[in-house]
Amino acid sequence: MLWGFVYAFLLLFLRNEVLCLNDVVLEMDPAIVDKGGTSKLRCSYDLQGAPLYTVKWYRGNHEFYRYTPKEHPSTKTFTLPGVNVDLQQSNEHQVVLQDVGFNLSGKFSCEVTTDAPLFSTKTVSKEMLVVVLPSDSPNIITDKSFYDIGDVLRANCSSPPSRPAATLTFILNNIVVCAKCNTIKTPVADLFSVDLSLDLPLFESHFHGGLLTLKCVSRIGDLYQQDSQITFSNARDPVPAKVTANNHSTANGTRNIRFLMLLIYLACVF
Incomplete structure (x- = not known):
């Protein structure tokens, strides 16, 4: 009970x-x-x-x-x-x-x-x-104003101080190219500035119609994303081999015609 x-x-x-x-x-x-x-x-x-x-x-x-x-x-x-x-x-x-x-x-x-x-x-x-989010978009600096196949593209991207620190990514012609990227995070008072450097040998596959577009994306999680880009419009493609060969054949043909006309002239004179 x-x-x-x-x-x-x-x-x-x-x-x-x-x-x-x-x-x-x-x-x-x-x-x-x-x-x-x-x-x-x-x-x-x-x-x-x-x-x-x-x-x-x-x-x-x-x-x-x-x-x-x-x-x-x-x-x-x-x-x-x-x-x-x-x-x-x-x-x-x-x-x-x-x-x-x-x-x-x-x-x-x-x-x-x-x-x-x-x-x-x-x-x-x-x-x-x-x-504290970055006060501006990232800044890109390159060592040259145009690039050819075989050159090394050297570039640096920097993001203004922030907290948390931004994550930087290089994108070349819509392809992420950070296999050889080096990131440096520097304390600035209570914030962090970030620098990303790139040394990239350029191959024919990197060029799209003679153009190189290098973009740097700065991101802080889902809070912030900004990017800057540089397009090198005077990047040069190699001259195709067949074009060189055609020009050479035309020059030889012109010399042969002139020699034949000279022979005909001498025959008529003598």
């Missing part, structure tokens, strides 16, 4: 526990933030009629904001380097962060707890990424 009562109580307790707190969701607007920008973190939840005890916000394992409706004041902040909370726009459902820095890239969490008699806690997390 006693075990039956305990079992029924546990079922009731667990049922109320499940119903007390549902659908806890964390949203970031935006989740990818420009350095120095603002992001709104919103935590929505369904208390199922239970009273709210507290909502806590964390960056990693460090709490930086708390909302407790039964306390006065109801909001409390905790010092964390780089975290600047807009108190006027923050409440039990959201936290607004201002002047976001690189150190805030990482995991943010919202922890919701219901009040007595049935305490229930749920935590949800989401990643934030703080970025």
